[in-house]
Amino acid sequence: xxxxxxxxxxxxxxxxxxxxxxxxxxxxxxxxxxxxxxxxxxxxxxxxxxxxxxxxxxxxxxxxxxxxxxxxxxxxxxxxxxxxxxxxxxxxxxxxxxxxxxxxxxxxxxxxxxxxxxxxxxxxxxxxxxxxxxxxxxxxxxxxxxxxxxxxxxxxxxxxxxxxxxxxxxxxxxxxxxxxxxxxxxxxxxxxxxxxxxxxxxxxxxxxxxxxxxxxxxxxxxxxxxxxxxxxxxxxxxxxxxxxxxxxxxxxxxxxxxxxxxxxxxxxxxxxxxxxxxxxxxxxxxxxxxxxxxxxxxxxxxxxxxxxxxxxxxxxxxxxxxxxxxxxxxxxxxxxxxxxxxxxxxxxxxxxxxxxxxxxxxxxxxxxxxxxxxxxxxxxxxxxxxxxxxxxxxxxxxxxxxxxxxxxxxxxxxxxxxxxxxxxxxxxxxxxxxxxxxxxxxxxxxxxxxxxxxxxxxxxxxxxxxxxxxxxxxxxxxxxxx
Amino acid sequence: xxxxxxxxxxxxxxxxxxxxxxxxxxxxxxxxxxxxxxxxxxxxxxxxxxxxxxxxxxxxxxxxxxxxxxxxxxxxxxxxxxxxxxxxxxxxxxxxxxxxxxxxxxxxxxxxxxxxxxxxxxxxxxxxxxxxxxxxxxxxxxxxxxxxxxxxxxxxxxxxxxxxxxxxxxxxxxxxxxxxxxxxxxxxxxxxxxxxxxxxxxxxxxxxxxxxxxxxxxxxxxxxxxxxxxxxxxxxxxxxxxxxxxxxxxxxxxxxxxxxxxxxxxxxxxxxxxxxxxxxxxxxxxxxxxxxxxxxxxxxxxxxxxxxxxxxxxxxxxxxxxxxxxxxxxxxxxxxxxxxxxxxxxxxxxxxxxxxxxxxxxxxxxxxxxxxxxxxxxxxxxxxxxxxxxxxxxxxxxxxxxxxxxxxxxxxxxxxxxxxxxxxxxxxxxxxxxxxxxxxxxxxxxxxxxxxxxxxxxxxxxxxxxxxxxxxxxxxxxxxxxxx
Numbered sequence: 001x002x003x004x005x006x007x008x009x010x011x012x013x014x015x016x017x018x019x020x021x022x023x024x025x026x027x028x029x030x031x032x033x034x035x036x037x038x039x040x041x042x043x044x045x046x047x048x049x050x051x052x053x054x055x056x057x058x059x060x061x062x063x064x065x066x067x068x069x070x071x072x073x074x075x076x077x078x079x080x081x082x083x084x085x086x087x088x089x090x091x092x093x094x095x096x097x098x099x100x101x102x103x104x105x106x107x108x109x110x111x112x113x114x115x116x117x118x119x120x121x122x123x124x125x126x127x128x129x130x131x132x133x134x135x136x137x138x139x140x141x142x143x144x145x146x147x148x149x150x151x152x153x154x155x156x157x158x159x160x161x162x163x164x165x166x167x168x169x170x171x172x173x174x175x176x177x178x179x180x181x182x183x184x185x186x187x188x189x190x191x192x193x194x195x196x197x198x199x200x201x202x203x204x205x206x207x208x209x210x211x212x213x214x215x216x217x218x219x220x221x222x223x224x225x226x227x228x229x230x231x232x233x234x235x236x237x238x239x240x241x242x243x244x245x246x247x248x249x250x251x252x253x254x255x256x257x258x259x260x261x262x263x264x265x266x267x268x269x270x271x272x273x274x275x276x277x278x279x280x281x282x283x284x285x286x287x288x289x290x291x292x293x294x295x296x297x298x299x300x301x302x303x304x305x306x307x308x309x310x311x312x313x314x315x316x317x318x319x320x321x322x323x324x325x326x327x328x329x330x331x332x333x334x335x336x337x338x339x340x341x342x343x344x345x346x347x348x349x350x351x352x353x354x355x356x357x358x359x360x361x362x363x364x365x366x367x368x369x370x371x372x373x374x375x376x377x378x379x380x381x382x383x384x385x386x387x388x389x390x391x392x393x394x395x396x397x398x399x400x401x402x403x404x405x406x407x408x409x410x411x412x413x414x415x416x417x418x419x420x421x422x423x424x425x426x427x428x429x430x431x432x433x434x435x436x437x438x439x440x441x442x443x444x445x446x447x448x449x450x451x452x453x454x455x456x457x458x459x460x461x462x463x464x465x466x467x468x469x470x471x472x473x474x475x476x477x478x479x480x481x482x
Numbered sequence: 483x484x485x486x487x488x489x490x491x492x493x494x495x496x497x498x499x500x501x502x503x504x505x506x507x508x509x510x511x512x513x514x515x516x517x518x519x520x521x522x523x524x525x526x527x528x529x530x531x532x533x534x535x536x537x538x539x540x541x542x543x544x545x546x547x548x549x550x551x552x553x554x555x556x557x558x559x560x561x562x563x564x565x566x567x568x569x570x571x572x573x574x575x576x577x578x579x580x581x582x583x584x585x586x587x588x589x590x591x592x593x594x595x596x597x598x599x600x601x602x603x604x605x606x607x608x609x610x611x612x613x614x615x616x617x618x619x620x621x622x623x624x625x626x627x628x629x630x631x632x633x634x635x636x637x638x639x640x641x642x643x644x645x646x647x648x649x650x651x652x653x654x655x656x657x658x659x660x661x662x663x664x665x666x667x668x669x670x671x672x673x674x675x676x677x678x679x680x681x682x683x684x685x686x687x688x689x690x691x692x693x694x695x696x697x698x699x700x701x702x703x704x705x706x707x708x709x710x711x712x713x714x715x716x717x718x719x720x721x722x723x724x725x726x727x728x729x730x731x732x733x734x735x736x737x738x739x740x741x742x743x744x745x746x747x748x749x750x751x752x753x754x755x756x757x758x759x760x761x762x763x764x765x766x767x768x769x770x771x772x773x774x775x776x777x778x779x780x781x782x783x784x785x786x787x788x789x790x791x792x793x794x795x796x797x798x799x800x801x802x803x804x805x806x807x808x809x810x811x812x813x814x815x816x817x818x819x820x821x822x823x824x825x826x827x828x829x830x831x832x833x834x835x836x837x838x839x840x841x842x843x844x845x846x847x848x849x850x851x852x853x854x855x856x857x858x859x860x861x862x863x864x865x866x867x868x869x870x871x872x873x874x875x876x877x878x879x880x881x882x883x884x885x886x887x888x889x890x891x892x893x894x895x896x897x898x899x900x901x902x903x904x905x906x907x908x909x910x911x912x913x914x915x916x917x918x919x920x921x922x923x924x925x926x927x928x929x930x931x932x933x934x935x936x937x938x939x940x941x942x943x944x945x946x947x948x949x950x951x952x953x954x955x956x957x958x959x960x961x962x963x964x965x966x
Contacts, residue, residue, distance in 0.1 A: 039581065039582055042807060043802040043807070044562075044580070044581070044582070044808070045562065045568065045570070045575065045578070045580070045683040045684075045802070045803075046561075046562045046568075046580075046584055046679075046680065046681040046682050046683045046684070047680070047681075048679060048680050048715060048716050048717065048718075049717065050714065050715060050716075050717050051717065078798050080798050080801060080845075082801065082804060082822055084804075084806050084818065087802060087806075087807060088801060088802045089798065089800075089801020089802050089804060090798050090801055142806070142807075269846055269847045271797075271798070271842065271845035271846060271847075271850075273794065273798075273845050273850070273854060276686075276687035276688035276718075276795050277684075277687050277717060277718065278717050279717055279718065
């Protein structure tokens, strides 16, 4: 049987506002537990929420970025449930009138094809605290530093059809929010988390299957694995004559399996209702207009510009625009280098490989855009060969010099293009290898092409790779034919 | 001292007739002597009060006297007061020492007021008789077998018993006006948004409003002046200019149009209260005001509407009392559910639990549209009734309560009858309007109150209307027997 997987994602994105969504406490990550929880965050009796204006602006920016309607009078509601890390006994969220309405996110798949994924809505809400279950001798500790951190929850339609598409969508959301600068997108710190609604149906079937919701997945890799393993579980279940039940499940990355958390019957009745402590958020057109003006160039537009302005392939442009920091790095590098294609090759190639190898983020790269640009300049003017360039890059990476020029100078790596010096080397090699010269002269044109490689190799060896290979070839051809 | 008004005391303090320390000491002594009988205070902050009084006296000597400098007052124990137990009359918060002060408390302290202590109330302000307090029933000084009203019953009883010249109250469905009426006092519920709710423990957020309780309208004007104002920590507080209330007390009442809702004078109103209200209205006509009959057609829907909205909001406002971070926690919880269940079961009283259950039900899936949404629609109709009425008239007048103070224990087993005692006051909260109650006579030996309702932010006109009546009457200066 041919199965089709149907996926909808709910992505939670922490906004990088300085203070919390309803209080003045700091949102900085990693502080001593409960040191960043004020009276409001602790839900002391009598405290009241005051909405953070920046969080509203951030949400509007996101809405504009995905071409969504901005709700002009959005409403905060209380989502009621008891949990120790939820101090008020309700989460202030949005339900009926979320700030961001229907929108669209375009995703690009490995084969280069694109798909539009519909966003049902995105709403503002506060994050909960954290329950810590270790180190408390059978009890649980509660850290409320995170309580009240602003989130936007982005809810997609069930438009995704594979784990790969889900990851592409998630990466695109990541790319949009980091481009906008409204989130650091750091999944390892929980700045972005996602719930996946997964169901399966026979290909061609109209109706959706019963879905399971996998909660709180916190990396791109786990999203892919969790969806795959859950879809397979459902397929196996149905093929064995079983039925999928609607429930909430947890992904265990160690065992690579999903486990039931609670069934639909056990689900909370959240008793949403408009929060009487907060007035509806009225948004003026003038605010939307001014935010629209602040809108930075977004990934899709940038990719298109890179293709047309720099003549890059869609593939290269996509890689370079996946993150704003990479795109910025590339543009800075290209400006210095004076050759966009070479810059793209180096950023996507050597630099990206080095970063991956050492598990470094671009912002921590030891080689700056200007340094890499300077290196490319020397490739272009034939001061160094591509091979030597890699050595120079290594040196810069290891902090063995301030610039490519300095490294080339200090290590004497400059390509030898001086005809006199090269002629001397060529003469020396010809004199030292009479047998090979004899062989060359006796050979026909076809064989000569192979045989000349030997001489080039000898010269490169003698020059420690610094001889200009083009000139060496020319000289050899001339001298050997004499 | 007991019958002194705030205005008298402030004049005496300013003239140097007595010091704040002296009068503070006298009120503290009176509390020690007589509150055993009334039970109007939950906490008396004796040392702190004397310290504040001395500081006020010093400030005055240095020529640095605020508007309420040296005036002893008390706060309803629903306002957070830094370093002092803030119980909301609940076992749940019996051990809760607030780490911060409410904006109202700070505002009044900045004006120089001295805090005598925290007054009793119905648990979490849920009640009309002050019988639901964890700290016991408060007694009405006019007849100690009667209730003082609620929920600000301790505040009202303390003033009526001469234990404080003024006390703050909060009013969600009549909790300032009804006890003021039952204890022969003047009490003002300001426009929703006029006074900050920050630090005031929430009962029903969209209805709660803090206000002053004292003997006279002039006193209320002096107190409101310091309480009112925009507070950036309360999103529902309004950035509207605070009028000079005391300065406007003598504004001319000639031509004032007073609307008399026919629904407020119908069956169920105690005839003696009706007579007292009519006599007061006659005084207004003598002062040049005009009275016209009006209709507020949705009046009868106010009580049912209120008893959906208020419990719904309360049910989630009170979720934070879970035994996890502060307040009451049950002993030896076996697991998380047990911790929640028993802490709340043991920490809350019956009336609070009743309202949490009602509110939870009203918000539940499948019932929301029938109850909560419907109630919100009715609320808009009620507000519209007032908007229409205020096209015809300047203020609206009527009895504050249908009956005088009832007997302790009389209605406690019949919540619905108890709820109907608030029939004239509740609609005002649903509409967010300002209203005051003032004494206009007696029903037998018990005080009778009249309510004046105004347009949004028209507190100044209400206070002026009440003040000028009080210039021609002395009901507000009468003192309960044995309290003189």
